[in-house]
Amino acid sequence: MDFPPGDFLILGCVCPLVIVTPEVSMGRYVIRRILQAIPLLLLVSIFMFALIHLMPGGPDQVIFNPHLSAAARAQMRVRFGLDDPVPIQYLKWLRNALTGDFGFSFTTNLPVLTVLGQRFPATLELFGSALIFALIFAILLGVVAGVRQRSITDYTLTTVSYFGISMPVFLFALFGQYIFAVALHWLPASGITSVGYTLAPFDAFVDGVWHLILPMMVLSILFIAAWSRYLRSTMIDVVKQDYMRTARAKGVSPLGVLMRHAMRNALIPLVTVVTLDFGSIAGGAVITETIFSWPGMGQLFYQSLEARDYPILLAMLTLSAFFVVAFNLLADILYGVLDPRIRYA
Amino acid sequence: MDVSEQLSLSSFDEEIEPFLAETSELVQKRRSQGRIIFDRFMRNYTAVGGAAFLILLFIFCFVGPYIWHVNPNTVNVLHVKETLANPSLTHPFGTDDVGRDQLARAMAGGQVSLIVGLLSMLIGIGIGTLIGALAGFYGGWIDNVLMRITDVVLAVPLYLLLFVLSAAFSDGKPQTVILIIAFFSWTYAARLIRGEFLALKEREFVMAARTIGANNFRLMFRHILPNAAGPIIVNATLLVGANIITESVLSYFGFGVQPPNASWGTMIATGDSFFDVDPWLVFIPGLLIFATVLSFNLMGDGLRDALDPYMTER
Amino acid sequence: MGEYLLEVQDLKTYFKVKAGRVRAVDGVSFSVRSGERVGLVGESGCGKSVTALSIMRLLPKPAGEQAGGSILFEDEDLLSMPESNMRQIRGGKIGMIFQDPMTCLNPTMTVGKQISEALRIHLKLSNEGAKARAISLLDQVGIPAAHERISSFPHQFSGGMRQRVMIAMALACNPKLLVADEPTTALDVTVQAQILELINGVCHDFGTAVIMITHDLGVVAGMTDRVVVMYAGKVMETAPTEEIFANPLHPYTLGLLASVPRLDAVRQEQLKTIEGAPPDLLKPPPGCPFMPRCAFARAICKTMPPLTAVSGSMQHQKACWIDVTDPSQQAYAERRRQARAASQQAALAAFAETTTQSGDQATVPDDAEHAEKEG
Numbered sequence A: 001m002d003f004p005p006g007d008f009l010i011l012g013c014v015c016p017l018v019i020v021t022p023e024v025s026m027g028r029y030v031i032r033r034i035l036q037a038i039p040l041l042l043l044v045s046i047f048m049f050a051l052i053h054l055m056p057g058g059p060d061q062v063i064f065n066p067h068l069s070a071a072a073r074a075q076m077r078v079r080f081g082l083d084d085p086v087p088i089q090y091l092k093w094l095r096n097a098l099t100g101d102f103g104f105s106f107t108t109n110l111p112v113l114t115v116l117g118q119r120f121p122a123t124l125e126l127f128g129s130a131l132i133f134a135l136i137f138a139i140l141l142g143v144v145a146g147v148r149q150r151s152i153t154d155y156t157l158t159t160v161s162y163f164g165i166s167m168p169v170f171l172f173a174l175f176g177q178y179i180f181a182v183a184l185h186w187l188p189a190s191g192i193t194s195v196g197y198t199l200a201p202f203d204a205f206v207d208g209v210w211h212l213i214l215p216m217m218v219l220s221i222l223f224i225a226a227w228s229r230y231l232r233s234t235m236i237d238v239v240k241q242d243y244m245r246t247a248r249a250k251g252v253s254p255l256g257v258l259m260r261h262a263m264r265n266a267l268i269p270l271v272t273v274v275t276l277d278f279g280s281i282a283g284g285a286v287i288t289e290t291i292f293s294w295p296g297m298g299q300l301f302y303q304s305l306e307a308r309d310y311p312i313l314l315a316m317l318t319l320s321a322f323f324v325v326a327f328n329l330l331a332d333i334l335y336g337v338l339d340p341r342i343r344y345a
Numbered sequence B: 001m002d003v004s005e006q007l008s009l010s011s012f013d014e015e016i017e018p019f020l021a022e023t024s025e026l027v028q029k030r031r032s033q034g035r036i037i038f039d040r041f042m043r044n045y046t047a048v049g050g051a052a053f054l055i056l057l058f059i060f061c062f063v064g065p066y067i068w069h070v071n072p073n074t075v076n077v078l079h080v081k082e083t084l085a086n087p088s089l090t091h092p093f094g095t096d097d098v099g100r101d102q103l104a105r106a107m108a109g110g111q112v113s114l115i116v117g118l119l120s121m122l123i124g125i126g127i128g129t130l131i132g133a134l135a136g137f138y139g140g141w142i143d144n145v146l147m148r149i150t151d152v153v154l155a156v157p158l159y160l161l162l163f164v165l166s167a168a169f170s171d172g173k174p175q176t177v178i179l180i181i182a183f184f185s186w187t188y189a190a191r192l193i194r195g196e197f198l199a200l201k202e203r204e205f206v207m208a209a210r211t212i213g214a215n216n217f218r219l220m221f222r223h224i225l226p227n228a229a230g231p232i233i234v235n236a237t238l239l240v241g242a243n244i245i246t247e248s249v250l251s252y253f254g255f256g257v258q259p260p261n262a263s264w265g266t267m268i269a270t271g272d273s274f275f276d277v278d279p280w281l282v283f284i285p286g287l288l289i290f291a292t293v294l295s296f297n298l299m300g301d302g303l304r305d306a307l308d309p310y311m312t313e314r
Numbered sequence C: 001m002g003e004y005l006l007e008v009q010d011l012k013t014y015f016k017v018k019a020g021r022v023r024a025v026d027g028v029s030f031s032v033r034s035g036e037r038v039g040l041v042g043e044s045g046c047g048k049s050v051t052a053l054s055i056m057r058l059l060p061k062p063a064g065e066q067a068g069g070s071i072l073f074e075d076e077d078l079l080s081m082p083e084s085n086m087r088q089i090r091g092g093k094i095g096m097i098f099q100d101p102m103t104c105l106n107p108t109m110t111v112g113k114q115i116s117e118a119l120r121i122h123l124k125l126s127n128e129g130a131k132a133r134a135i136s137l138l139d140q141v142g143i144p145a146a147h148e149r150i151s152s153f154p155h156q157f158s159g160g161m162r163q164r165v166m167i168a169m170a171l172a173c174n175p176k177l178l179v180a181d182e183p184t185t186a187l188d189v190t191v192q193a194q195i196l197e198l199i200n201g202v203c204h205d206f207g208t209a210v211i212m213i214t215h216d217l218g219v220v221a222g223m224t225d226r227v228v229v230m231y232a233g234k235v236m237e238t239a240p241t242e243e244i245f246a247n248p249l250h251p252y253t254l255g256l257l258a259s260v261p262r263l264d265a266v267r268q269e270q271l272k273t274i275e276g277a278p279p280d281l282l283k284p285p286p287g288c289p290f291m292p293r294c295a296f297a298r299a300i301c302k303t304m305p306p307l308t309a310v311s312g313s314m315q316h317q318k319a320c321w322i323d324v325t326d327p328s329q330q331a332y333a334e335r336r337r338q339a340r341a342a343s344q345q346a347a348l349a350a351f352a353e354t355t356t357q358s359g360d361q362a363t364v365p366d367d368a369e370h371a372e373k374e375g
Helices: A006-020 A024-054 A070-079 A086-098 A112-147 A152-166 A169-183 A201-239 A242-249 A254-281 A286-291 A297-307 A310-338 B002-009 B013-024 B033-042 B045-067 B102-138 B140-155 B158-169 B174-200 B204-211 B216-227 B229-252 B264-272 B280-311 C048-056 C083-089 C111-122 C127-140 C159-171 C189-206 C217-223 C241-246 C251-259 C327-357 C366-374
Strands: C006-017 C020-032 C037-041 C064-073 C094-097 C177-181 C209-214 C226-231 C234-240 C308-310 C313-318
Touching (some): A024 A310, A024 B158, A112 A201, A112 A310, A152 A201, A242 A254, A242 C159, A254 A310, B045 B280, B140 B174, B174 B229, B216 B229, B229 B264, B264 B280, C006 C048, C037 C048, C048 C094, C111 C159, C159 C189, C217 C241
Parallel strands (some): C037 C209
16 A cells, blocks of 8 residues: 555545634634644654654664675665765655655565555554444543542442553553463464464454454543543533533523533534644553564664664654644644634634 | 420529520631641542652662662673572572662662653753643743743654653763753643643732732743642653653663663663563563553642642632 | 412522531521512522522522411412423413523523424424414514524623513413512623513513612612512512612611612712621521611510511511611610720720731721821
């Protein structure tokens, strides 16, 4: 799967919104934010580039086979453009990056985007399913806990959320592996598929699901913890509002009050938080993927780090920053669209 | 009628007392502000539990080695039977693959983990407060520049950048780890404090202080900052927990503290290879990390509840 | 149905707090006839809002609890009714409007939807029917271009407009009773009159009875047929409006009326206040709650007087042992007031002495100086 060049992606995400939002002010706001985001991304890319190149053991010391002769080394340097001063290297890199050419991976010699593209689906599968699972759970838990404080659901939520934010993800992963894979043997310990077999399509699908469950749950715990807590506190604030009392004074049933009045107001801020968290998708779940040997972008990052594969590192850092900024923008826009007080200000 | 008889018989003087005396009972006992906050904090059992655990933990890590005189680094490879041992009386936390006593290592590792967490928090909060205060107080282009810098650091997902930085600069010493973690700790605090300063600098007491001739520096740190202290304290407490987690992640992946300096993260890293044989090697430091961070989180939340309705009375 | 639309009988509502139970409403009784406008008056914290919320059974849980009494609405006790029945009454038979229209409307729902909600629940109207009726309601409450404004959000209205929307919402299903909890307190003075006129007019047209809760005696004078004066969770006096202004018989009512500044009063006269502060409702003193502040108080006031009809008028009731029209009582009260004033000034003089002795630059209150000069 070919990974579309970065700039087309942002245009693709934002154009529909600019067209759809009828209010001129909203469109102007979006454009203004995009214009603000561009220098930010440039700064980030400069920052990353400088970091990579100023690191001890920088690019030129890395890829080369220690047995290479000095002449061959010099040739390689020219080939990779490592002889130019760093700012020039940056500009060259930037020019290439804007057209989607992030260079070649040091380890595999494939174009960086190709490598990223290979890894992206696995990360999407893991991240996407974790987000959806977490969202459903978080809403259920958060709403019920916020409405019925000091109930069992509330205590469950509090426990789960403290677990989620107090336990490092890798520890969760390790414990999860131990309990479910090693001790109980319910789920496979790692990998995305069972290696070395060619299974019938249905079996392959089931096999994939089994492999997905454990890493997905580990990854989603963090989100469930954070989101349900946030939703709970938002719900508590909303329930205290005067308009809830007005709704009850109109004779609306408790369910109606909850769904039409409380949740409508409480979910809007949550959308912002979820969108922001979604933005970290390109960073992937480095830790989770590494521990579960999940062949996604996170694992790629870790492997590239070990192998000092700088083009990939640079590309991943920049792209992930891009995603974060893009989703930040999206979150702001969504909030503006959903909250009538901002939309029809 | 009874009423009129009573009225005419009652004397004049004795009626005076109730008129004045009743009102004095209306005055309630006043407590000092600190006392009120402390009382509120103490009512939160989980927060108090967390704080108590942390006190015990500190004693465990720093005073413990004086009681449990076992060297965490002595290797005992000769007697293989005593390696990878389960908890026993001689080794209450068991031993690892080269026979080192886990209890002693837990204490030593705890020292490192706690110090790294606390110091990185202090540095991070320090930088963050400075940046946030300057940005919030002066506004204008200073605010813009500082916030741009904050945005840049925040734009890249935390662990990616963290791994890169530590792969590059880390030499296994806790000091470097502290600096690296501090590099990421300041962003949230800076944003928070900037927000507080933006709100507080419009308040009347700032104007009042200005009229008596306080210079900017004094205004910022003697007047405004104490009023913003509440959220800072809460953020600081929660930050220690987060930093301990970060340190353990870095150490686990080999980027943070490295042998011979031990931390809970490195203990897990070494124990990971023997997980199926001796899960205690991972469980014990893991549970310690969890309990510590949990306590910091509980305490931080308790502080937030105790401080919040009081401090944000705008 | 009996004589009254609403009969509140010995209502007691307490709030559970850490320190005990706050007796917000402690034995309140009054009644409302069909189409009648009753004013519930009292200072902040006297329990009038809590009474209103108790009628609607909208007390905040878990703190609020019904500790006794009954509320008969159309001869049914609201307090012992199952919740589902109560929900039909809320909005359908009894409507309520609140003090702050800004926070009382859902900011994320259009005004039309909020009004239609009540219509769909109680009158079972279809969406179109509800919308049409909502437009006509907005029109009736005086919102221009109603058919456009129906899809506006609350924040797009001004304060007065929002209160009109609230009124439309509360009266949408043609309730028999409207409970208005300080509807004009949060509004500009110029808008207050308009809103009150609106409530008056609409309720007159629909034949809705009104319970108007306010601390503003001016509102009471123009808007009500009868007045109930509350203090510290108890009813002090109740009478037809004209009667209570012409012939107040409770010391508290006297104090309230006296504290209203009059345009024809002598200038530079000190404003009259009721001295002291309301009692702590956690541990209310036994007997009449007004006793500590009452110049007429006697030993007998340590027992709470019952609400009894005044001789000569069944409509006028007061909860007081003393007859304030009796000249000997008035003289007694006057003596007490003077003694109190004298001891106050003595205390102030003593305070001024100590502060000037210690060399402080404390400003001595004008009263004390004045009093010292007068001797």
